[in-house]
Every structure is written in C-alpha cells, then in structure tokens.
Amino acid sequence: MRQEESYEDGAVKGFIFSSLFWLVIGLVVGLLIAAQLFAPALNLLPWLTYGRLRPVHTNGLAFGFAVTAIIGVSYYVVQRLARAPLVFPGLARASLWLMNITVALGAASLFMGFTSSKEYAELEWPIDILVVVVWVMFAVNMVATLIKRREEQMYISLWYLLATVVVVALLYIVNNLAIPVSWFKSYSAYAGANDANVQWWYGHNAVASLFTFPILAFFYYFLPKSTNLPIYSHRLSIIAFWSLVFGYMWTGAHHLVYTPIPDWIQTMAIALSIFLIAPSWGSVINGYYTMQGSWATVQSNYLVKFFLWGITFYGLQTIQGPTQAIRWISQFVHYTDYIPGHVHMGTMGWVTMIISASFYYLVPKLYNTSLYSIKLANNHFWLVLVGQLIFSITMWITGLQQGAMLTATNEDGSLRYSFLETLVHNYPYWMMRFAGGIIYFAGIVIFVYNLAKTTANRGGREAAA
Amino acid sequence: MSIYRKPVIFIIVSLVVVLVGSVVSTFIPLFMPSMEPALEGITPYNPIELEGRDIYIREGCNNCHTQTVRPLLFETARYGEPSKLGEFVHDRPHLWGSKRTGPDLARVGGKYPDSWHYKHMENPQAMFKDSNMPPYAWLAGNRLDTSLAEKKMKTLHFPFADAEIRALDGKTEMDALVAYLQKLGRTKKPQPLAATTQGAATAVESPAVAEGHKIFDENCAGCHGADLAGGLGPNLTDAEWKFGGSDADLILSITEGRPGGMPSWKSVLDQDKTGKVVAYIRSRAKG
C-alpha cells in the first residue's frame, strides 16, 4: 500500500473551500430571487433584477459549487483508486486558480447582462473558452494518472468519472458553438427549433453529467469507505452504468413536450425517460443492499444518513422525472413551479447531500485531524433536510394548483381564470419556500463553520460527541 | 482484455455509447430541412427589433416568459394559435424558455398598443398591483447602443436598409424592446389597432362618441378588445356590470381603477375625455 503522504492533495483542499465559498454565494442569490418573486420591490438595481440574477444562482451553483467540488473530490478519489499520485500536481493547482477566476468572471458577466440566454449555458463565449480550458486541464490530469496507475482494475467510481469527463466536454462544446459579434455578444450557431433541441440535449445531460454521474461516483466511493461495507453487486453496477449513459442522451426533448419539435423526437425522449428508471434504480438498490443488515450504523455513524437520504432522494427524483416526461402529465406541470420542486429535491436532497458527506469525510483526513463537531454535523443534516422538504413540497402543491387553474375552463369552453389570478395563488407558497430556503441556508452555514473549525483543529482533538 | 483496465479504450467506448442517442435525437435533425421549414409571412428582424431582442436576452426576460404556444385547448384559448416550426427560423438563440412565472409572449405582438407596453414596462405594479414582474423604467432612460447594429444584421444575414440603422439614433432601449415585443407572433406588417376598427363605426358616430372611440382604441382596446367584447378585461357591451352600470359607476371604474386588473386612468384621462369614453361604451351596448 502506498503511503498517504505521497499523494498530491494540495489542490484538493483549495477546491473544497472554493466550492463552499461559491455555495454560500449561490444560495444567497437563491434566497434573493426567491424573495423577489413575492416582493418585486427587491429588484433594486438593473443588475439586481430577477432576470439577471436567476442565471447567477443556477450557474453559480452548477459551476461554482458543483463543478469545483467535482474536480476537487475527483483529484482525491482518482489517486486512491489508481494507487498513484497525480501526474501533474502543478496543473491541478493551476486549474484551481483558473476555475475560481472563471466562476468570478462568469458571475460578474451575468450580473452585467452578458448572456447567451440558453439555460445553464448562459456564459458568453470568452468565458466558455475558459471553462473548456479548465475542463481539459482536469481531464488530462485524471487520464494521465489513470494510465500510470498501479491498481489493475478501475473501480465503478472511475467509470462514472470518465463518463463525466467525456459527456461534459461533448455537451458543452456543441451547445455553446456561436458566432461572436463582439467580446460580449454572440449569436447561437443553431436557429429556432434546432437551437432548442440542442439546448435541451445539453440541459438534460448537464443534469446527467454534473448532478448524476460524478455524484454516483462519490456515492460508490465514500459509502463503502465510511462504512467498511463492500458494494452489494458489481454486476448490477456494470449493467446500470452502461444503460444509464446510453439512455440519458436521448431524452433532452422531454423538456420540449408539446413544442413544435417533431413528435418522433419527443416520443423517443419520453420512452427513454421511462426506461431510465431501471438503471437509476439499479444504483439505488445497490446502495440499499449494501447497507442491508447494517442499518444500525445510522445510529453510530453520522455520515450514513447523508448517504441514505441522498440515495433515497435520487430514487424519488428518478421516478418523478420520468413521470414529468409523460405527455398528459407534462401538459399540466410543464412551465409551472412543480418543476423547481423537482429540481431542488435533486440538487438539495441528492447532489448537495452527497457532496457534503464527501467533504465531511475528506476534510479531517486532509488536515490530519478529526471533525470539529459531530453534533453540528447532525444539526446541519436536519436543517437541510427540513429546508429542502419545505421547498419541494410547497412547490409541488402550488405547481399542481397552477396547472389546475390554468387548464380550467367554463362550460362554454372559455377560460375560468386569468393568468394574474393564477399568479396570486403562488404568493403564500413562495413565501413558505423562502422560509424553507432560510432553514436550508442555516444548515449550510453550520456545515461551512464546522469544516472551517476542523481545519484549525490540528492535532486531532477528540471530536465532540 | 477488459475495458475496465484500459482507461483510454474505456473513454472511446463510452463516447461511442453516448454518441448513439446524441446523433439520432440531436445531430441528425440539424441537417433536416424539415426542422426549419419556410413559412409564408415570416420575416427576419429589422435593426430595431433585433436590438430589442438583444435587450430581452440581456435582461433575462426568458427566465419568466416562454415563447411557445402548445397545441392544447386551454393554451390556445389563452395565448392564440399554436406555435409552428417555421416561425422560429430567424431566432438565434431560440427564446422558448422553461418557466412561466409570467404569461407566454409568443403572440403578444399587436395584442396591446405601444403605449400600453411603455406604461407596463415602466411599472407593472401600477397596472396590475399583484404582478411580480420587475419594473424596467430605467430602460427608457438608456440611449440605445447602436455601435454593433450593422454588424449584428450582417452576422445574421438579415436584410436591412442603411436608413433603418440611422433611424436607431436617439432611440432608447425601451423603444427597441417595445418594437421587438410588437413583432412577436406577427406574420405580416403590423396594422395599427385604431385603423382597423375605426372606419366601420365612424359613419354613425357623433363627434363626442368618435373621440371616445379614439381614446378607447388608444388606451382600453388592449385589454377590453377593439370590439369591446373582452380580453384581459371584461366585455363592456353585454350590460353586465360587476361594479354597477350607471354613468357614475362606469366613471368610477375608469378614474379609480378596479382591483382585478383595471388600472386607474385619473392621470391620463380628464373628466371630459372620461365622459366621451363612457359615451362610446354606451353607443356599443348590445343589451
């Protein structure tokens, strides 16, 4: 076995704390836009209007928080699974700097209104190039380390990470192709319906390759690591992996149900969306069976509940998602607040839950100490759980209500409600969502505090009970 | 040989696996002419509309507004004819959106007079107290930056006349945005609302009613319909009055506004003009 000391973890710490920084920023913006929806007077200045801030929230969290975390944690995991140090530690440190510069420039440019308008791909072309450079730096380091590895077999987590590297590169480059007219403005390389189709092929698979593949990789790595239990079935992992990466790429058009996009593209996307339940649940079942007979560890090991609730929300998410793709459900929930309910169960309940657990595992290891406080970690867990449930449930209720009101007609076929009448019914729920967001945010503040304290906890003082 | 031992081969195999769905669902349609069919009456944006569109993008209006009407009854009743592929061939990027915090705008062009949009954009809450749309009054104070106007038109291969570029001088960002909104969903050249409806009725109108007619077309038709049969606001010809049918009641509705979305017109219409509008409404009564 290699000595832990020979691994190159310098950049990993930087990635973790950068990711936490962007998480806090992204959530503050999230709280602000949540409040603007019921208090439009909060649109104080042009660069603080809802239309400009929403992309700051989504990109800040998808790129600043999630991608930064994914790269950092991957640098750690890849070395352990390869049993070899990073081949280019200097490149890893450079990628940390460039990542932060890119996110900062990206956020600033979105505030200023430089945007391509395509969801999760809003960044204008010069920043797109920076993103691609960071990604190539990451990919080169990872693949080189794998080529030099000393462990013969590549573990499941590595498959998911390699798929992430490939899919993100493909999606990001294809969807962002544009014709520049200046440094700050470009027009999409595709027009109209094709632009929409490419965009949602990207949009859905960005969900796959940022919020699913790497998170599963971490789940498969850190669950056994923190419980000392082997993954239940290797064969199930293989089948689930290949059918998941195959299936995802067909389904973008489930975001375009009933738009002018040709029916065959929509129908294919809907069918494959339903199919995706199987490989998604392959991982869920693998997770549950791994814990089979060891459920008592939930009591003794504070990390286990992060993994179990995380994979449970992933399971719920991958049932709810396919149902949203079905035509008669889509006509009802599409464009309503039901969808942000879906989104935040996935991002808050699954993605952030697993990344949090990974950080809890890593930070004490990297600083050669123990966690500052398990009690605070438990408080963090319950707050984010409650906050997220309030968020999702209120949005589902108001989303269904919107759907019902917008589709309601009188006997003579005329519409029963004006748009504005449906709008006002959202306000109480948007306020409750804001309250849920505050609770969630309180949990995240405790999380960040706990990790920051852990770094100062040199010498490994016993973790508080 | 197991691919789980060969990272480079693993990458190649997974790339092939993900490309299958990508090619079929997304790349092949890029080369299918049927994705961008020609549709009669669909014209590219002119310079001011394009500038307006870029402001729409800059302000992220697409985060609250969609631009596709689905072929469903409740949807067409609310927003008009279903959207068609050919309507979007000039849209780079598309602005279909994914969330309707506000209503769909695919066919908002021509629904209201320009004056309605200026008023609404400046302060949506003054018109609809419960709206959560951000106020954009500052757009009217920003001179339109025209430095890229010509380059943009050329980049997109849209036809334009130099005069159209010159005409941008002195316009505000609000002017451009409203021009764009008025283009949405329109297949032909816009017809001023007043011109289409005035002719028929004038023959029988007294001067006061005729003036009321003009005021109505400019301020009210956007919501109550050019034929008064209703739209956003209720039908005004059917002798059914929610707030009472006497002249005094009507005048009160108009001057003070009503909670369900009827703006107050105190600051726009004086007593005389309000009286003329009421006379016009009376002249169109059916019941």
Ligand code: HEM
């Ligand atoms: C305090 C917690 C949070 C609050 C208050 C919040 C608030 C919001 C709001 C108000 C929206 C716009 C919804 C709409 O269009 O009606 C939104 C969208 C979104 N948020 Fe959050 N958010 C939070 C946490 C997160 C986290 C942790 C993530 C990801 C890691 C995230 C990712 C997203 C995404 C991807 C969307 C776009 C959804 C869509 O297009 O349907 N949010 N959020």
Ligand code: HEM
């Ligand atoms: C089998 C898996 C899944 C399927 C089939 C699926 C399906 C869907 C569908 C049909 C929509 C569009 C709803 C609409 O606009 O009408 C959607 C939206 C979304 N889903 Fe999922 N989902 C899945 C898993 C996930 C997971 C694991 C996440 C992780 C966070 C996620 C995040 C999102 C996001 C961010 C959106 C909003 C996109 C937007 O409109 O901006 N989904 N999903």
